[in-house]
Amino acid sequence: MINLNPRSIGxxxxxxxxVGWGLNWxxxxxxxxxWPPLFARGTSGLCAAALIAIVAVKAGQSLAVPHHLRGRLALAAFLNIFAWMGFSTLSMRWLNAGQGALLVYTMPVWATLMAWPFLGKRPTMSSIGGLVLCLSGIALLFAGANSGIRLDQAVGVMFALGAASLFAFGTIVLKPLPIPPLTSVTWQLLIGCLxxxxxxxxxxxxxxxxxxGKGFAVMVYMTLVPMGVCYVTWFAALQRLPPALASIATLLTPVVGVLAAAVSLGEPLGIKEVLAMTLTLAGVTLALHTSRT
Incomplete structure (x- = not known):
């Protein structure tokens, strides 16, 4: 039996x-x-909240939240669920799946910058190098699309960057709540998606x-994987890894999103996109390697 340390589990x-969030784009x-964006995402999230609540009860976790933590829980639900999921979903009314994923996952830029004033963590040269590689990959990947950002897509860009910056803020300033993880995810999904x-x-x-029928299958996937399993694994990762490392590692998500969009929706995937993804993965690898303590 393989014994994994907390960092490996994270x-x-x-x-x-x-991967789960990438396929969701x-x-x-x-x-x-x-279906319209907010209704579809909100309905899926509420279904996921109900399922996770059942799992929590079966696992013996209490769904009760101490009174003094409810304000923090509500703020976490706004940043992690309402802003992140709602704004990113709305952005796709104006952007294609690849564009939306790339803009939203500028989140590590904001997380790295916010970690300095809020946590006093000055970025190292190695972490900056990894971040530069990641962002270079994202920039090249975006430039490789057949159509760039147009003026009529500005609203979508604003929603995508709003989701990125608010989620990054939550990742940096909100410590994991001292309540069972399934309880935390259940209430955040309920408060954010209702x-x-x-x-x-x-x-x-x-x-x-x-x-x-295909739409129903997509709803089932959204409920079980991105909103269920992935939120549980995200908060589990935050309990075991530094926030900046977790944020940079999620740059794998737009790579998965662009590949999946190319296969399923016929969005662009050429030499520039492949080179961009190579740069992004190199940056993630550098960030993961140099963040070892």
Missing amino acids: LLCLVVTS PAMKFLLKE PMMLFGVVAEHPDLHALS
């Missing part, structure tokens, strides 16, 4: 998170053809009958 959790883009779903019902006027 890195494994990051791989699961990055083309899945969500497909679903937007049938307003999304309600706003979707009122403002987006979804047609429930528009969901096809």
